[in-house]
Amino acid sequence: MKKIPLWIKLVVILGFGYLFFLRPIPYYIERPGGALDLNPVVEVEGAYSEEPGKFMMTTVEILQATPFSYLFQFLPYNDVVTEAELFGEIDDYEAYNRLQKYYMDSSVHSAVVAAFDAAELPYDLTYNGVYVMSVTENSNFSSSLQMGDTITSVDELRFENTDEFMDYIKSKEVGNTVTIHYERDGVENVSEGQLIELEETGEPGIGISLVDQSTVVTDPEVTIHSGQIGGPSAGLMYSLQIYSMVTDSDLRDGQTIAGTGTISDDGTVGPIGGIDKKVVAADKEGATVFFAPDDELPAELKEDYPDYKTNYEVALEAAEDIETDMVIVPVKTFRDAVDYLENLDPVAQLSSDKDLVCLIAA
Numbered sequence: 001m002k003k004i005p006l007w008i009k010l011v012v013i014l015g016f017g018y019l020f021f022l023r024p025i026p027y028y029i030e031r032p033g034g035a036l037d038l039n040p041v042v043e044v045e046g047a048y049s050e051e052p053g054k055f056m057m058t059t060v061e062i063l064q065a066t067p068f069s070y071l072f073q074f075l076p077y078n079d080v081v082t083e084a085e086l087f088g089e090i091d092d093y094e095a096y097n098r099l100q101k102y103y104m105d106s107s108v109h110s111a112v113v114a115a116f117d118a119a120e121l122p123y124d125l126t127y128n129g130v131y132v133m134s135v136t137e138n139s140n141f142s143s144s145l146q147m148g149d150t151i152t153s154v155d156e157l158r159f160e161n162t163d164e165f166m167d168y169i170k171s172k173e174v175g176n177t178v179t180i181h182y183e184r185d186g187v188e189n190v191s192e193g194q195l196i197e198l199e200e201t202g203e204p205g206i207g208i209s210l211v212d213q214s215t216v217v218t219d220p221e222v223t224i225h226s227g228q229i230g231g232p233s234a235g236l237m238y239s240l241q242i243y244s245m246v247t248d249s250d251l252r253d254g255q256t257i258a259g260t261g262t263i264s265d266d267g268t269v270g271p272i273g274g275i276d277k278k279v280v281a282a283d284k285e286g287a288t289v290f291f292a293p294d295d296e297l298p299a300e301l302k303e304d305y306p307d308y309k310t311n312y313e314v315a316l317e318a319a320e321d322i323e324t325d326m327v328i329v330p331v332k333t334f335r336d337a338v339d340y341l342e343n344l345d346p347v348a349q350l351s352s353d354k355d356l357v358c359l360i361a362a
Contacts (some may be wrong), residue, residue: 018152033059035285055226058278098148100230111238131213139207140193250275258282267334276318285300
């Protein structure tokens with residue numbers, strides 16, 4: 001029998017290794033990420049918190065699967081999702097990252113507002129323009145505008161809010177030409193095009209979905225160094241870090257406190273995805289308390305989704321499963337979290353509150 005040359009064997013081995021270990025496939029792995037200390041992230045008036053203990057934001061790690069890593073789904077708290085499940089209607093990873101950055105920027109904005117309102121400190125809101133969430137295929141601006149752009153003016157007119165912007169567009173007629181000034185990555189651009197008839201309303205429009213883009217200016221000045229982390233789920237923990245710093249209150253009392261949840265300007269805490277994985281991440285970093293959104297399903301939807309579980313319920317199940325001593329605390333508002341921390345005595349609270357007795361996993 002003719003001997004197979006060594007170089008052919010090496011090519012076969014390397015080829016197999018690439019196909020099995022390195023070749024990406026259209027699936028993604030979601031698994032516990034990190035629990036990140038916010039002390040070096042949140043800066044108030046040029047200074048960082050030096051109080052003992054720390055607040056931590058928690059993350060879910062997402063990595064594109066290979067045939068090898070696809071098998072991770074059989075490990076605890078590792079899930080496989082398809083591209084469609086992860087990206088939704090977004091058609092590329094770059095657009096997905098832009099959207100996640102917007103969510104992070106928005107959560108930072110709301111965290112500052114919620115914290116300053118709770119601290120009864122003043123702030124100013126500056127309207128920057130219209131943030132473009134998506135552009136329809138039939139829009140005459142589809143070749144120029146993209147998700148993440150901020151429209152600053154139309155026909156040289158600047159507006160005080162999005163309602164004024166929309167009223168101006170509605171005052172025009174389908175087919176009218178408008179000139180749009182917009183910013184992308186700090187660079188101003190100009191585009192001209194005709195208005196179309198919006199399918200949903202029959203009114204003239206640019207053909208975009210949009211939200212307000214504004215900046216909050218505070219005294220003392222708050223700067224958040226979020227880096228490459230995206231998404232809205234750090235809002236609650238940012239607001240706690242900011243509040244404790246601007247009020248000079250030692251809410252942590254030396255403890256390591258983690259959590260998750262979106263935050264609205266009015267302090268409402270909203271649900272997020274992957275909270276079971278975030279519980280795992282927080283436990284690995286030694287957190288003693290974990291705040292979980294106690295979201296309730298609207299009454300009209302409970303019948304349609306009888307198996308729905310709140311973030312808090314999912315977090316509690318994960319805590320029991322991994323047998324952590326971390327206390328899982330349900331919160332509906334920012335004030336719920338502050339009230340808990342201002343009275344932070346886990347042993348006393350657990351003995352006196354029947355709803356919290358079950359929070360320490362055996």
